Amino acid sequence: MTDSSVTTESHTQERILEAAKLVFAEKGYHAARVSDIVEQAGVAQGTFYLYFKSKQAIFTSLVDTFFSQLLEEALSAAPIEAVTSPEQMLQQVHNVWRIILRHFRDDRSLAYLILREARCIGPEFEERIQAYYQQAVGWLADYASKGAKLGLVRPLDPQLAAWAVLGMFERTVYQLVVLEGRDDIELMADQLLELELRGLMADGAKGG
């Protein structure tokens, strides 16, 4: 009403989402009570259910927002069809690493939450997350194939390699978030890129 917000989310909904993020991150999904969330948000118990069907619904909402934004940012920065040279490819991959690491750093509590709890909310939820991951894996696998054609990436099982890269990333970022230190994102991106590339690279390739 008073501001020209571009989102349709109400002030209250926003506050509940923010509160949920904090509470979930601090206590974990299962230990977090809806009453914790509403207390943190400063609204009444019933208000929560005006905006979210259930505890799981708000969690899903948070996760969906996080991943769709992340995937949009990351994938739009790396249009595979624009890659024609090894240098371009390296540039893109490096860039994607930076974007992802920043995204996780900028929404640290949500990142922490997702990395910690994605697999143990329930079966349906796990599948939902798995679907997001599969998108990333698909992109990575496509990238690897493209790289192989350019002679940059050596031939290997692209799915396995993609999941390995993703896992490498998952764990390092988790540590990053847990330790709450390391704001040297750029350096970390460099090192992960090195690990990834040298792992994937063809013998003759002169990358880096």
Place this chain on the structure above:
Amino acid sequence: MTDSSVTTESHTQERILEAAKLVFAEKGYHAARVSDIVEQAGVAQGTFYLYFKSKQAIFTSLVDTFFSQLLEEALSAAPIEAVTSPEQMLQQVHNVWRIILRHFRDDRSLAYLILREARCIGPEFEERIQAYYQQAVGWLADYASKGAKLGLVRPLDPQLAAWAVLGMFERTVYQLVVLEGRDDIELMADQLLELELRGLMADGAKGG
């Protein structure tokens, strides 16, 4: 009872542990009820508490067993002081990969459980798991240092590299377990080793 078992675990305790493993793996820690476990074990509700202080205690017990066995097996197969040549080192690392993958394959339901739920039982529990992982990371980091001295591994942040390798492993094994296919452990070990080594290896090294 009748035989001179080398363990101190009673038959009943054994059955409860086995039942818990199955039930936890199938439903997850939070969804699993103690009543599910005792039903699966074929004992009464109260019997559970003769052997385990709480639901979390039995979970901890399962996880402790799993990790201490794994670490013992894996680390004893790779005494870092015995490494004097690059060939030996490769041999050891390859061996360790195989041991680990086999361990996870041989106790699939427990492996699945740990990979899925380790981080979301509770803070104390998370720290416990983190401690096991830290042992592995320490070993990996030591190895990397040793490798660096041998000119086999290029200089990099050993902690970061170690966590990255561990994450690579975590995720690929999780997929392995989830998909329930891929019994080609040996092949997988080869590929992971390749990814790891080429990622970590020094430029001039002639590994593999």
Place this chain on the structure above:
Amino acid sequence: MTDSSVTTESHTQERILEAAKLVFAEKGYHAARVSDIVEQAGVAQGTFYLYFKSKQAIFTSLVDTFFSQLLEEALSAAPIEAVTSPEQMLQQVHNVWRIILRHFRDDRSLAYLILREARCIGPEFEERIQAYYQQAVGWLADYASKGAKLGLVRPLDPQLAAWAVLGMFERTVYQLVVLEGRDDIELMADQLLELELRGLMADGAKGG
């Protein structure tokens, strides 16, 4: 609004009453939510409370209207003081049956609602309904007394007989409404009158 309505009810109040009737009839008093009613009426949640003090109040209002109209119609058609002959009495009773059955048929959803839920809203409400019934029973009892004097009705406990007749009616109409068939009101009135007056017995039978 535009016409000179004789009632004082506003258009909005009318719509809420109509909506409530439908919703209550479909879901029953307890399952019906105020939010269902306002949705059906197409007004806002708060508007409801401009016209009715509570959920029970609107229910009471509906029931009061139904019963006062019914009693007025029925009783005015049967002035007991006008009865001087058996023929007149039969005529009146027959007429009353028809009026009542028509009233229930013409407001089927409200009728259904009352027959189903009148006794289980709450104690105060039950007493209210009981009072309406008592009016009918009083009339029936008076009628029976009069009939007895005319030698038309045999001597019996007039209260018991009155409640019995009322129950006979209640249940048959309920079935009528439930089954949603039987628009043959006239025939039904005939049969009920027969049952009331003559019972089940055949003319020649020497029972008792």
Place this chain on the structure above:
Amino acid sequence: MTDSSVTTESHTQERILEAAKLVFAEKGYHAARVSDIVEQAGVAQGTFYLYFKSKQAIFTSLVDTFFSQLLEEALSAAPIEAVTSPEQMLQQVHNVWRIILRHFRDDRSLAYLILREARCIGPEFEERIQAYYQQAVGWLADYASKGAKLGLVRPLDPQLAAWAVLGMFERTVYQLVVLEGRDDIELMADQLLELELRGLMADGAKGG
């Protein structure tokens, strides 16, 4: 354990059932809280759910017991194939009236409850009750047919007549229970039988 009870119901279950009967009768189904029942029974909240799946389940259990006992008693006292003479039929019908009235009197709070709330618990429940009533109606209709063959009952719509008789009964018993007086069951049975058989009319009256 200590007594040679013929039922399999535990002492606790028995107490909960008894408590539920009282609480439901006093407050009605909807106003009765499970916590009221357990308080009345002197057991803990959770104990309730050891024996009954839900609040509706215990209600259903009470009602089922009531009706199956009633129907068994009543129907076994009136084997229609044994009827060969009008006298026998009257005898049987009279007997059935007495049995039913006694059953309701002997379990007054449950009777009250059923007569008050049978239709407003929920659709499934209503159908369940309706099924019991249909049994009674079927019996009554069969009886009427048989009576017609014996020349005792005049030809009429047997379903309508049966529901009418049932309603007559329902309402009079309800009044009986509500008023908490009238222990003169025998007299009441006589009068209801009279009404059922002969209606209101005097012997000499030439109605219609």
Place this chain on the structure above:
DNA sequence: TATGAATGAGGTTTCATTCAT
């Protein structure tokens, strides 16, 4: 050692009602 009935705290969710705009 084994049983299993009993416990009771506590969480999620619903919905009649209010009130500032």
Place this chain on the structure above:
DNA sequence: GATGAATGAAACCTCATTCAT
């Protein structure tokens, strides 16, 4: 008069844990 977002009191039900036998 009309709105609809906000309220908050309950109520049902679960399940880890205990304890008398």
